[in-house]
Amino acid sequence: MGSYPGLGEIAGRRVLVRSDLNVPLDGSTITDDGRIRASVPTIRALAQAGARVVVTAHLGRPKGAPDPAYSLGPVAQRLGELLEAPVAFATDTVGDSARSTVEGLADGQVAVLENVRFNAGETSKDDAERGAFADELAALADAFVSDGFGVVHRKQASVYDVAQRLPHAMGALVAAEIEVLRRLTETPERPYVVVLGGSKVSDKLGVIDNLLGKADKLLIGGGMVFTFLKAQGHEVGRSLLEEDQVPTCVEYLRRAAESGVEILLPSDIVVDTEFPSGDARPDPIVVPASNIPASSLGLDIGPDSAAAFAGALEGARTVFWNGPMGVFEVPEFAGGTRAVAEALTKIDGLSVVGGGDSAAAVRTLGFEESAFGHISTGGGASLEYLEGKELPGVKVLED
Numbered sequence: 491m492g493s494y495p496g497l498g499e500i501a502g503r504r505v506l507v508r509s510d511l512n513v514p515l516d517g518s519t520i521t522d523d524g525r526i527r528a529s530v531p532t533i534r535a536l537a538q539a540g541a542r543v544v545v546t547a548h549l550g551r552p553k554g555a556p557d558p559a560y561s562l563g564p565v566a567q568r569l570g571e572l573l574e575a576p577v578a579f580a581t582d583t584v585g586d587s588a589r590s591t592v593e594g595l596a597d598g599q600v601a602v603l604e605n606v607r608f609n610a611g612e613t614s615k616d617d618a619e620r621g622a623f624a625d626e627l628a629a630l631a632d633a634f635v636s637d638g639f640g641v642v643h644r645k646q647a648s649v650y651d652v653a654q655r656l657p658h659a660m661g662a663l664v665a666a667e668i669e670v671l672r673r674l675t676e677t678p679e680r681p682y683v684v685v686l687g688g689s690k691v692s693d694k695l696g697v698i699d700n701l702l703g704k705a706d707k708l709l710i711g712g713g714m715v716f717t718f719l720k721a722q723g724h725e726v727g728r729s730l731l732e733e734d735q736v737p738t739c740v741e742y743l744r745r746a747a748e749s750g751v752e753i754l755l756p757s758d759i760v761v762d763t764e765f766p767s768g769d770a771r772p773d774p775i776v777v778p779a780s781n782i783p784a785s786s787l788g789l790d791i792g793p794d795s796a797a798a799f800a801g802a803l804e805g806a807r808t809v810f811w812n813g814p815m816g817v818f819e820v821p822e823f824a825g826g827t828r829a830v831a832e833a834l835t836k837i838d839g840l841s842v843v844g845g846g847d848s849a850a851a852v853r854t855l856g857f858e859e860s861a862f863g864h865i866s867t868g869g870g871a872s873l874e875y876l877e878g879k880e881l882p883g884v885k886v887l888e889d
């Protein structure tokens with residue numbers, strides 16, 4: 491007989507686990523299985539305690555209806571390989587296949603339900619529609635474990651509403667992620683340096699507001715750079731730019747100067763005349779950040795900036811990094827991301843890499859996970875936590 495923290499005796503009971511199995515795919519090939527591996531310990535602990543484990547998760551952003559391109563089939567198969575045990579796969583989420591798959595589980599066995607976002611109720615803004623879908627999910631189980639840290643910032647049926655309908659507990663992954671982020675927000679050892687990049691510029695600008703009062707230095711790279719350069723009065727050619735956020739960046743630069751927080755922007759940029767795609771060969775050149783040609787777009791921070799960013803990270807005792815410094819998927823534009831990753835491996839203190847793409851970047855560039863203090867499975871979720879926002883999927887577990 492076995493038990494699970496927060497749920498008590500679970501042998502023979504059906505336990506629904508919300509995991510974040512949203513991994514990058516190339517066709518049906520998983521290019522980085524980090525999130526699946528991170529989900530294994532909780533699933534294994536439940537199975538070993540004799541629960542009948544029913545995993546629910548999303549993949550990508552399908553539009554509330556089945557779409558084979560987003561099937562969790564390959565993910566279920568990979569989970570079975572990692573668990574070294576058969577994993578049953580239901581071809582729907584709450585329909586006949588799900589019900590019979592769950593009924594067929596013996597104690598200690600695991601099933602994965604098809605992509606929960608194939609159902610419009612999952613992401614509906616309408617409480618009743620979401621609730622009705624959560625009722626169907628809850629009917630498949632006797633208890634619920636919330637372990638998908640990457641989605642706890644989403645008020646969605648499988649994250650939020652289902653927890654209101656079943657005895658519930660926080661999974662080990664969510665607990666571990668929150669513990670690390672709590673250290674970052676409550677008692678960061680100084681100097682505390684934050685590195686921000688990536689392409690979801692407006693998603694990430696909010697965090698700067700909160701960090702200006704907390705971090706000692708902010709290093710800005712990736713697609714974020716160009717809105718800041720514009721705010722400094724430079725032209726950015728055809729680079730990623732969120733024009734309506736320029737005044738916000740002006741304000742951040744002003745507040746940083748006032749409060750003595752250093753915002754470090756790149757001094758040089760790797761540009762090309764086209765965004766890399768297909769067979770077209772990249773033709774990168776390095777230009778001063780203040781002189782980006784009108785016909786070019788910035789795709790990485792330049793070598794001087796990479797060295798300056800690495801230098802600014804030296805001696806830091808706490809580092810949080812979210813978002814690649816450039817289009818790291820293409821080797822010609824991976825230099826900045828590689829330099830920052832390298833600098834993080836030398837941190838004597840706590841280094842946290844947050845975000846699906848950032849975590850995938852360090853792994854695909856060949857760094858050992860153990861070289862970093864913590865690799866978070868959550869991008870948006872960890873940023874919202876750092877912004878001081880309430881995470882619905884965590885709050886609901888406390889109610």
Ligand SMILES: Nc1ncnc2c1ncn2[C@@H]1O[C@H](COP(=O)(O)OP(=O)(O)OP(=O)(O)O)[C@@H](O)[C@H]1O
Binds near residue numbers: 847848
């Ligand atoms: N200068 C740039 N121009 C355009 N895209 C860029 C630039 N620099 C980086 N990127 C792209 O940003 C993407 C990652 O950004 P994103 O904000 O999604 O990161 P993340 O927070 O780690 O991921 P997630 O939000 O999925 O957890 C990469 O695919 C990279 O190619």
Ligand SMILES: O=C(O)[C@H](O)COP(=O)(O)O
Binds near residue numbers: 640869
């Ligand atoms: O990739 C992520 O950040 C999580 O899986 C959440 O996905 P979402 O942004 O589509 O909700």
